[in-house]
Amino acid sequence: MSDFRFPSRVQKLRERLTKDELDAIFISNGENRRYVSGFVSSAGYLLVTQNDAVICTDFRYTEQAAQQAPGWRVDRIGGKSDWLxxxxxxxxxxxxxxxxxxxxxxxxxxxxxxxxxxxxTPELKxxxxxxxxxxxxxDAGELELLQCAIDIGDKAFEETAAQLAVGMTEKEAAWIFEKAVREQGAESISFETIVAIGPNAARPHHATSDSKLVEGQTIVFDCGARYQGYCSDLTRTVVLGKADDEVKRVYDIVLTAQLAAIDMVTSGMTGEDCDAIARKIITEAGHENDFGHSLGHGLGLEVHENPGVGPNAKGKLENGMPFTIEPGIYIPGWGGVRIEDVVVLENDKARVMSHAAKMSF
Amino acid sequence: MSDFRFPSRVQKLRERLTKDELDAIFISNGENRRYVSGFVSSAGYLLVTQNDAVICTDFRYTEQAAQQAPGWRVDRIGGKSDWLxxxxxxxxxxxxxxxxxxxxxxxxxxxxxxxxxxxxTPELKxxxxxxxxxxxxxDAGELELLQCAIDIGDKAFEETAAQLAVGMTEKEAAWIFEKAVREQGAESISFETIVAIGPNAARPHHATSDSKLVEGQTIVFDCGARYQGYCSDLTRTVVLGKADDEVKRVYDIVLTAQLAAIDMVTSGMTGEDCDAIARKIITEAGHENDFGHSLGHGLGLEVHENPGVGPNAKGKLENGMPFTIEPGIYIPGWGGVRIEDVVVLENDKARVMSHAAKMSF
Incomplete structure (x- = not known):
C-alpha cells in the first residue's frame, strides 16, 4: 500500500467502506478519481476494495494512468461494460x-x-x-497547491485592477485577468470570471458583458485561477475615481461582516453558524433582504465543494478545511458590493490565505 | 408558438413527443436547454408538453431566462423538488x-x-x-455561428503557426493560439488545445506539455474556438524546418485518405461507411493498426456530438449535418500525423467549412 501516491486517501476511503458496509466502491466522478489515485484524465473509473485498487480506463490513458498512479493496477477497458x-x-x-x-x-x-x-450479482448500493x-x-500538499492557485489569483487580480479604466468593457477587464493568470503559470481560470459594473453588480451571478466601466460605480470582480487542479476564488469590489458616501457605507458594512466572520469562525462551528455571524451584521444594518446567497463554500479540486457555509449548512467546519467567506449586499438599480477571501481552519481559527488588497477610503 | 426564438426546434421536439408517446419531456441537459429555448445558464430545466413550454430556474436566472427565451413561461424554483x-x-x-x-x-x-x-403519479420514462x-x-443560423467559430479557429491557428519556433514549448504554442482565439472575439477555446511534438504526437490525446519544439519532427496541433456556444475543431500537422521523406510519406497517406473521404461522402451514407473510405486507404498503405480512433464526429454546441463517424456508427449522415473528417497515423516513438477539417453535408455532398492552410512539400 505504501506504493500509492496518496496512501492516506486510499486508507480513509477504505475506512469509509467498512463504515458503510461496502465490499467495494466504484468511483465515476473525475475529481474523486484524481483525488484518490492521482490519475488525471477525462475518462476512467476506480474500483477499490480493502485489498485491491484498480483504475479502469481506455487505450488513450492506460500509459498515463500507470505513470500518475503508482500502486494501482491499470485495466484497459473497451466500449462494452462487461469488464465491471x-x-x-x-x-x-x-x-x-x-x-x-x-x-x-x-x-x-x-x-x-x-x-x-x-x-x-452484487448488491448495488x-x-x-x-x-x-x-x-x-x-492535507499539507493540497494546501500548498491551493495556496499557489490563490497567490496567482491575487497577483493577477492586482495587476488587472491597476489597469482598469473608464471605457473598458467588463469583458476586456476579465480578459486582462485571464491572460495574467495563464502567464503566471496557472493552467486555466477556475470559473468564468465575473466583472459587473453598476446595476450589473446588483446580480451576484451577472454574466460578464460589453458594459463599459464608468467612474463612481462599484465594480464587482469575482475571479479565480486553477493550479495543478486546485481552484482559487477571490472577489474584490473596486471603484474608479471617487467613491461616494453610499458606496463607502455599503462597502463598510460588507467588510465589517466579512472580517467578523473571519475573526469569529472556529472549528466545530457549523456552516450555518458561520454564515449567521456575517448575516447578523448585514441584517442589523438594514440589508436583510439584500444578501441573497450563502456566505461561502469549500473549494479545492472543484471551485464549489464541501463544506457548505450558508443558512442551511448543518455540517461542521473543521481544522484542515479551506473555504471562502464572501458576504455581499445587492441593491437593484444601484449595484452591489461583495468581498471574498479564502480561509483555512487551523488550530481552531481561520487563517486567511488570500491577500489581494481591499479598498480603503 | 410564433413567439419562440426557435419555433421549429420546439415544433420538432413536440413531434418527437408524439412519436415517443410522451405527454411531456423534462430536459435537464444544459446544451439541450439552450438549443430548444435559447436560455443559456449553468442551472435550469425545461418542461415541454404539446401546449406548454416552461423554463424552471432559480432566482439568479429568472430575469435572464425571460429575456433570452421569449414565448416560454419562466417559473422560479427553489431548493425543494416539489415544483415538478x-x-x-x-x-x-x-x-x-x-x-x-x-x-x-x-x-x-x-x-x-x-x-x-x-x-x-406520472409514468417516468x-x-x-x-x-x-x-x-x-x-439550421442556417447555427451554421452561420459554427462558421464564425471555424473562421476564428482557422485564423488563430494560422497566426500561431507563423510564430512556432524551435525551443518553444507545446504549452507556449497552445497559449499563443488561445490568446488569438479570444482576441478575435471567441468566448473561449472549445476544448483543451493539444500540441504534440515528435513522439508525443504518437498519442492522439497527448496532454500538452513542456516538451520543446524541434526541427524535423511532426507537430500535431488540435484546436478549436467557441463562438456564441458553437464549437470549432481543427487539426493541422506541421514541421519546423525540413520535412524528411518519412514525414512526407505518412503525411501524404493521411491527406489522401482525408481528401478521399471529403470527396466521396454523400448524404444517406452511414458514419461507418464514411469512416471506411479513409480507413481503407490507410490500411492499404500498411498502417492498419496505426489509426486507432474514429474518422470524425458531429459538432455544434458540444465539440463532440451526433452524428457519429466511426467504425461502429450505424446512423446516417444527412444534409444539414456538420462533422469532422480527421484521419491520423500514429507510430510509437516516431510521432503522428492527423489532418482534420469540418464539413457540412449540403445537396448530398460535403462542403468544407475550415480553410486553414495544410502543408505542401
Whole structure:
C-alpha cells in the first residue's frame, strides 16, 4: 500500500467502506478519481476494495494512468461494460457502492445489464458524498497547491485592477485577468470570471458583458485561477475615481461582516453558524433582504465543494478545511458590493490565505 | 408558438413527443436547454408538453431566462423538488420523459420522492438521445455561428503557426493560439488545445506539455474556438524546418485518405461507411493498426456530438449535418500525423467549412 501516491486517501476511503458496509466502491466522478489515485484524465473509473485498487480506463490513458498512479493496477477497458462484471467476480464483491450523484440513470442501467449478462450479482448500493466528504479536509500538499492557485489569483487580480479604466468593457477587464493568470503559470481560470459594473453588480451571478466601466460605480470582480487542479476564488469590489458616501457605507458594512466572520469562525462551528455571524451584521444594518446567497463554500479540486457555509449548512467546519467567506449586499438599480477571501481552519481559527488588497477610503 | 426564438426546434421536439408517446419531456441537459429555448445558464430545466413550454430556474436566472427565451413561461424554483410535481399536476401529465443520459441516479430519486409526496403519479420514462438527435441537424443560423467559430479557429491557428519556433514549448504554442482565439472575439477555446511534438504526437490525446519544439519532427496541433456556444475543431500537422521523406510519406497517406473521404461522402451514407473510405486507404498503405480512433464526429454546441463517424456508427449522415473528417497515423516513438477539417453535408455532398492552410512539400 505504501506504493500509492496518496496512501492516506486510499486508507480513509477504505475506512469509509467498512463504515458503510461496502465490499467495494466504484468511483465515476473525475475529481474523486484524481483525488484518490492521482490519475488525471477525462475518462476512467476506480474500483477499490480493502485489498485491491484498480483504475479502469481506455487505450488513450492506460500509459498515463500507470505513470500518475503508482500502486494501482491499470485495466484497459473497451466500449462494452462487461469488464465491471469481471472485476466483481474476480474480487468476489457482494456489495458494490456507486456514486449516485455522478452516475447517470442510463450508465447505471448499462452496468446493471452487463452485470446480469455476465453472472455478476452484487448488491448495488447508491452512495452520496463519500468523495466530497473526504475532499473537504485538505492535507499539507493540497494546501500548498491551493495556496499557489490563490497567490496567482491575487497577483493577477492586482495587476488587472491597476489597469482598469473608464471605457473598458467588463469583458476586456476579465480578459486582462485571464491572460495574467495563464502567464503566471496557472493552467486555466477556475470559473468564468465575473466583472459587473453598476446595476450589473446588483446580480451576484451577472454574466460578464460589453458594459463599459464608468467612474463612481462599484465594480464587482469575482475571479479565480486553477493550479495543478486546485481552484482559487477571490472577489474584490473596486471603484474608479471617487467613491461616494453610499458606496463607502455599503462597502463598510460588507467588510465589517466579512472580517467578523473571519475573526469569529472556529472549528466545530457549523456552516450555518458561520454564515449567521456575517448575516447578523448585514441584517442589523438594514440589508436583510439584500444578501441573497450563502456566505461561502469549500473549494479545492472543484471551485464549489464541501463544506457548505450558508443558512442551511448543518455540517461542521473543521481544522484542515479551506473555504471562502464572501458576504455581499445587492441593491437593484444601484449595484452591489461583495468581498471574498479564502480561509483555512487551523488550530481552531481561520487563517486567511488570500491577500489581494481591499479598498480603503 | 410564433413567439419562440426557435419555433421549429420546439415544433420538432413536440413531434418527437408524439412519436415517443410522451405527454411531456423534462430536459435537464444544459446544451439541450439552450438549443430548444435559447436560455443559456449553468442551472435550469425545461418542461415541454404539446401546449406548454416552461423554463424552471432559480432566482439568479429568472430575469435572464425571460429575456433570452421569449414565448416560454419562466417559473422560479427553489431548493425543494416539489415544483415538478406541481407542474405535472397542473398540466395533467401522465407520461413524463426524462433525459437518462444526463440525469444522475440521485437526482431522479429526489424527483421521484417529491412527486410521490405531492400526489403526482406520472409514468417516468427514460429517454436517450432526443436532444442530440435534434441537434445533429443544424439550421442556417447555427451554421452561420459554427462558421464564425471555424473562421476564428482557422485564423488563430494560422497566426500561431507563423510564430512556432524551435525551443518553444507545446504549452507556449497552445497559449499563443488561445490568446488569438479570444482576441478575435471567441468566448473561449472549445476544448483543451493539444500540441504534440515528435513522439508525443504518437498519442492522439497527448496532454500538452513542456516538451520543446524541434526541427524535423511532426507537430500535431488540435484546436478549436467557441463562438456564441458553437464549437470549432481543427487539426493541422506541421514541421519546423525540413520535412524528411518519412514525414512526407505518412503525411501524404493521411491527406489522401482525408481528401478521399471529403470527396466521396454523400448524404444517406452511414458514419461507418464514411469512416471506411479513409480507413481503407490507410490500411492499404500498411498502417492498419496505426489509426486507432474514429474518422470524425458531429459538432455544434458540444465539440463532440451526433452524428457519429466511426467504425461502429450505424446512423446516417444527412444534409444539414456538420462533422469532422480527421484521419491520423500514429507510430510509437516516431510521432503522428492527423489532418482534420469540418464539413457540412449540403445537396448530398460535403462542403468544407475550415480553410486553414495544410502543408505542401
Amino acid at each position: 462484471a469481471n472485476l466483481v467476480n474476480e474480487f468476489e464483491i457482494k456489495t458494490l457502492g456507486f456514486e449516485s450523484d455522478d452516475m447517470t440513470v442510463a450508465t447505471l442501467e448499462r452496468f446493471k445489464k452487463a452485470l446480469k449478462e455476465n453472472d455478476a 447508491p452512495t452520496s458524498g463519500i468523495g466530497v466528504d473526504l475532499r473537504a479536509y485538505k | 410535481a406541481n407542474l405535472v399536476n397542473e398540466f395533467e401529465i401522465k407520461t413524463l420523459g426524462f433525459e437518462s443520459d444526463d440525469m444522475t441516479v440521485a437526482t431522479l430519486e429526489r424527483f421521484k420522492k417529491a412527486l410521490k409526496e405531492n400526489d403526482a 427514460p429517454t436517450s438521445g432526443i436532444g442530440v438527435d435534434l441537434r445533429a441537424y443544424k
